[in-house]
Amino acid sequence: MTTDTTQRLLQPHPDLPLTLTEVGAGRPVLVLHGGGGPVTVTGIVVHFTANSRAFAPTHPGW
Incomplete structure (x- = not known):
């Protein structure tokens, strides 16, 4: 299992900054947060990194 984390x-779009966090290695999985913000999916991202590379964008406005 790899826990390398990249954030960029x-x-x-010129007025649309987006932070993307990538964690793990393997098959890609996209994890989108809900109204509670990115912290609400931290456990899900960690779960997927056992066998996958999780992509977790932070939606604009958070």
């Missing part, structure tokens, strides 16, 4: 800022 993407800007798909």
Whole structure:
């Protein structure tokens, strides 16, 4: 299991910054947070990193 974490800022549109966190290695999994913000999916991201590479973007406004 790999727990390498990469965090980067993407800007798909001039007024739309997006933070993307990547954790783990293997098959890609996209994890989207709900209204409670990115901290609410931390456990899910950790769970997926056992066998996958989790991509967890922080939605604009958070």
